[in-house]
């Protein structure tokens with residue numbers, strides 16, 4: 216009889232080394248262990264992990280569970296069938312699975328002679344539900360997307376683009392775009408600004424002014440025979456600060472495929488004028504060497520606003536066109552059309568006046584003859600607050616105001 220039992224034990228050992236894969240946070244795992252307990256000498260069942268100290272995971276004796284030596288890691292998480300020793304089902308139920316539960320669990324029985332024998336080994340592998348390599352991959356992916364997005368957004372800064380820098384107020388700027396590629400006669404050439412607005416279109420052998428964004432009307436020019444020579448450069452008259460940025464020159468085939476694309480960065484240096492707040496007046500410079508006919512209109516306005524700061528037309532100032540905040544505060548030179556000095560004197564500049572001003576000259580037909588931006592900086596004076604003057608009480612007919620601010624270009 217005893218010999219037979221030993222034989223059964225050996226068979227069990229050789230047959231039952233199982234592997235179980237679980238995930239972190241799973242409710243429970245049942246680790247199987249069967250043993251024919253008709254041998255009344257079976258006194259105890261011990262589940263253990265030899266890599267832990269203490270090694271006991273769960274222990275069952277005739278009297279019930281004996282958990283004095285249980286490893287703390289398993290406290291309250293293990294159970295066996297109440298009638299395990301009678302039925303021979305010695306399976307261990309382990310709950311709330313953790314990563315640290317991975318290991319080899321040994322199910323062994325002890326008989327009345329103090330003889331302990333292994334019945335089975337169970338290899339439990341508890342995996343992360345979301346493994347760390349996947350986290351790393353996800354982070355890399357997110358970084359890649361962000362970097363890619365930035366690269367696309369700021370591509371003009373990374374690409375070796377041609378840069379053109381001019382002073383605000385110059386008559387025109389030349390945006391170069393040349394190709395050695397042989398262009399088909401039905402190719403279409405488009406110049407666009409950084410906001411995707413159409414600067415100039417050339418198609419079917421001629422300019423297409425009706426496709427232009429209105430602000431560019433009458434201000435652009437391309438070369439003759441441009442498809443033959445491959446010189447697609449653009450001349451833009453009176454570039455302003457608002458028009459700085461990446462201008463693109465794109466050639467399309469008749470089918471709409473892009474044959475070539477180049478980007479030119481346009482920089483327009485704005486004249487800066489800086490004064491202390493509280494000065495009597497400041498002069499915003501605007502001069503031209505172009506001969507101005509008698510019937511031109513000179514207009515000072517705030518760039519990116521529609522209202523006017525000062526208008527000169529038909530040989531005199533037009534105060535009724537002024538925005539009310541500038542009434543009585545502006546002055547232009549005498550004989551300005553003869554001298555070409557279109558500078559504006561602004562009295563009692565305040566913090567509110569810290570803006571960019573545009574000086575534009577229109578012909579009678581409404582074409583722009585010149586355009587210039589001037590940026591006014593008004594430095595806040597912390598002391599001498601009581602010197603602040605009330606604009607309304609000051610007479611506006613004082614003698615030619617001295618230039619109080621200094622200019623920097």
Ligand SMILES: *[C@@H]1O[C@H](CO)[C@@H](O)[C@H](O)[C@H]1NC(C)=O
Pocket residue numbers: 243245294308309310
């Ligand atoms: C294991 O124990 C848990 C918690 O007591 C229980 O919900 C689950 O049914 C048990 N599993 C088995 C197979 O007995």
